[in-house]
Amino acid sequence: xxxxxxxxxxxxxxxxxxxxxxxxxxxxxxxxxxxxxxxxxxxxxxxxxxxxxxxxxxxxxxxxxxxxxxxxxxxxxxxxxxxxxxxxxxxxxxxxxxxxxxxxxxxxxxxxxxxxxxxxxxxxxxxxxxxxxxxxxxxxxxxxxxxxxxxxxxxxxxxxxxxxxxxxxxxxxxxxxxxxxxxxxxxxxxxxxxxxxxxxxxxxxxxxxxxxxxxxxxxxxxxxxxxxxxxxxxxxxxxxxxxxxxxxxxxxxxxxxxxx
Amino acid sequence: xxxxxxxxxxxxxxxxxxxxxxxxxxxxxxxxxxxxxxxxxxxxxxxxxxxxxxxxxxxxxxxxxxxxxxxxxxxxxxxxxxxxxxxxxxxxxxxxxxxxxxxxxxxxxxxxxxxxxxxxxxxxxxxxxxxxxxxxxxxxxxxxxxxxxxxxxxxxxxxxxxxxxxxxxxxxxxxxxxxxxxxxxxxxxxxxxxxxxxxxxxxxxxxxxxxxxxxxxxxxxxxxxxxxxxxxxxxxxxxxxxxxxxxxxxxxxxxxxxxxxxxxxxxxxxxxxxxxxxxxxxxxxxxxxxxxxxxxxxxxxxx
Numbered sequence: 001x002x003x004x005x006x007x008x009x010x011x012x013x014x015x016x017x018x019x020x021x022x023x024x025x026x027x028x029x030x031x032x033x034x035x036x037x038x039x040x041x042x043x044x045x046x047x048x049x050x051x052x053x054x055x056x057x058x059x060x061x062x063x064x065x066x067x068x069x070x071x072x073x074x075x076x077x078x079x080x081x082x083x084x085x086x087x088x089x090x091x092x093x094x095x096x097x098x099x100x101x102x103x104x105x106x107x108x109x110x111x112x113x114x115x116x117x118x119x120x121x122x123x124x125x126x127x128x129x130x131x132x133x134x135x136x137x138x139x140x141x142x143x144x145x146x147x148x149x150x151x152x153x154x155x156x157x158x159x160x161x162x163x164x165x166x167x168x169x170x171x172x173x174x175x176x177x178x179x180x181x182x183x184x185x186x187x188x189x190x191x192x193x194x195x196x197x198x199x200x201x202x203x204x205x206x207x208x209x210x211x212x213x214x215x216x217x218x219x220x221x222x223x224x225x226x227x228x229x230x231x232x233x234x235x236x237x238x239x240x241x242x243x244x245x246x247x248x249x250x251x252x253x254x255x256x257x258x259x260x
Numbered sequence: 261x262x263x264x265x266x267x268x269x270x271x272x273x274x275x276x277x278x279x280x281x282x283x284x285x286x287x288x289x290x291x292x293x294x295x296x297x298x299x300x301x302x303x304x305x306x307x308x309x310x311x312x313x314x315x316x317x318x319x320x321x322x323x324x325x326x327x328x329x330x331x332x333x334x335x336x337x338x339x340x341x342x343x344x345x346x347x348x349x350x351x352x353x354x355x356x357x358x359x360x361x362x363x364x365x366x367x368x369x370x371x372x373x374x375x376x377x378x379x380x381x382x383x384x385x386x387x388x389x390x391x392x393x394x395x396x397x398x399x400x401x402x403x404x405x406x407x408x409x410x411x412x413x414x415x416x417x418x419x420x421x422x423x424x425x426x427x428x429x430x431x432x433x434x435x436x437x438x439x440x441x442x443x444x445x446x447x448x449x450x451x452x453x454x455x456x457x458x459x460x461x462x463x464x465x466x467x468x469x470x471x472x473x474x475x476x477x478x479x480x481x482x483x484x485x486x487x488x489x490x491x492x493x494x495x496x497x498x499x500x501x502x503x504x505x506x507x508x509x510x511x512x513x514x515x516x517x518x519x520x521x522x523x524x525x526x527x528x529x530x531x532x533x534x535x536x537x538x539x540x541x542x543x544x545x546x547x548x549x550x551x552x553x554x555x556x557x558x559x560x561x562x563x
Contacts, residue, residue: 008370011363018360019386019442022397029400036405078280085277094277097284104544105500107517108295109288111524111537115298116291119309136287139280168272197390199503204524217392221399221507233393244388248381 023237030230047231056211057232064196064213067127071134072191078135079142079191080184084176086143087150102140109137110204117205125207133205134195141194142187149183182250189247193240299534300325309530329535339519343539346515349430350498353437357445357494358487360438365449365486366479369456380450387443395436395507402426402435402508432508437498444493452486453479485555492551496544516540 033044051057082098085091101109113133117123157179161171177184199214206212213236220229302310302324333339368379386394401408404425413423426432456479464474502517516536523533 008363008367011360012367015360015364015442015446016382018439019383022394022401022439023386023389025400026393026397039405078283081276082280085273085280089273089277091277094281097288098280101284101288103496103548105497105517105540107500107502107520108537108541108544109291111520111533112291112295113287114524115530115534116287116294119294119298120290132287136284139284143280168268172272193388197388199390199392203521214390214392217390217396218503221392221396225396225399229396233390233396236393237389240388240390241385244385245381248377248384 026230027234027237029227030234032227032230035226047227048235050226051228051231051235054228057216057228060211060213060216063127063210067130067134067212068192068195070131071138071195072188074131074135075138075142075191075195076184076188079139079187080146080180082139083143083146083150083183083187084180087147098140098143100140101137102144106137106198106200107204109133110201113201114204125205126210129205129207130202130212133201134191134198137198137201138191138194141190142184145187145190146180146183149180153179186247186250189243189250193243196236197240295534295537298530299329299538300327301531302326302328303529303531329531332532333535333539339536342514342519343516343543346499346517347543349433349437349515350495352434353441353498354445354491354494356434356438357442358491361442361445361449361490365446365453368446368450369453376454380447383443383446391440392503392507394440395504398432398436398439398508399427402432427508428510430509430513433505433513436504436508437501440501440504441494441498444497445490448490448493449483449486452483456482488551488555492548492555495547495551499543499547500540 028040030047031043031045032040033046034041079098082094086095086098110133113129113136114125117125117129123129157175158171161175166174197214199218202212202214203218206215213232217229217232220226298309304310364383368376368383371379400406403409404427409426412426416423460478460482461474464478469477499515500517500520501515502521505513505515505518506521516539520533520536520540523529523536
């Protein structure tokens, strides 16, 4: 038993190293006083200074923030409803609609929405189309988190409320909502990070005008890599990691969201 | 009273399920159907689509619906090759993820309860950082001037092998795919392994099974549902991925996703792009069905 434990620990340590070393390298190089991501030359903050003087990057960050806030608001509203509905009522159709966009390759949703926006809605691609697209795939994540929370709860609380004469609305407002609130907030934070990070679906539903953060990063990586990429990466990591840790503290069900 | 209650409940049901249902019907079901419909149309002269009905005065041209794009897909061996290559990359990524994730998931499942959530969080955290950044990190590591590249080439040089370029290669694509999808494998495996009753292993040990036999005859067969759902969660997104080969791959590393992307943002052949997307959808459905069938509870051997 002991010997197999050592073996397990080393394999797991390797896996953790594999997960963290690449990100650590990005962070370290963001402070490196060299244009190349090769040798360590010395400590500098100049890449961060350059970043904050990059007007297009700032606009992109602002746009992405607007998109993420709007999409996570819509997705939290609709996803909470979906999670409640799937848990409470025996619905056949809704679970399929809610969970399929989460499970299928992102490119398919991107393509389908691109064709739909251009052909049917005649929409000029831009912020609105991106917000709609992000909402579509975030609903599923919120619903999974909310449903996981509901599944762990004692149904008799809701029965008691009903027996005492509470209307469905009263039961929801006074009992259900306060109980699922941690999952709702966790779902909102999750949607926010998913939206601000999303590249594939944004790539298909973006217009030509407004700069968006992931697209800016993609262009920098493809065209001309400068350590400014490392700086923006480090800042984004800081932001999303903080949000995920808060979300995980609020609701442990978030860890099971992929496992369904 | 009862009757009114039922009515209120019915209204509540529709108030709760109606809005998400409506939103997804409009922004998920309808777009998917439009994609299917687009695959049956002719491409326009300058990209996009040809009109369905022939404009007045048109003498020739291609209008209406057609299966031509599907014929085109099956007539050129190139597309079958790209699909096969995508399947091979997806299979390889899945296998590597499984080999890396299994010991980790097993360790977490056998750790003390109070550490488990933290250990799972540590697996999820890198996954929460930007997707492009995680790919970009490997551009640095595999770049020609990196410490890692120098080390590999020094080792290869010692054996008299010519230096290799790691970045922009199929190797880099595989590394990127595994890196981006590893947590998808760890989580379902852990969820499964956590439920195993440790008494089973004790019983096996009492009956004289050694460590390897205990793993191979007890833990592994019981964990198969987790293995299959984890594999599906890695295989499916890898199959449609275009960003990893786009950033880390060389000119030859074109997978289904890149092909689709080019139809929409490069050559602007919407019908063919839609056809490719439909074929990808069919592949995904087949894989999902297979995984669900393999992971069904009855698949676990009783003895």
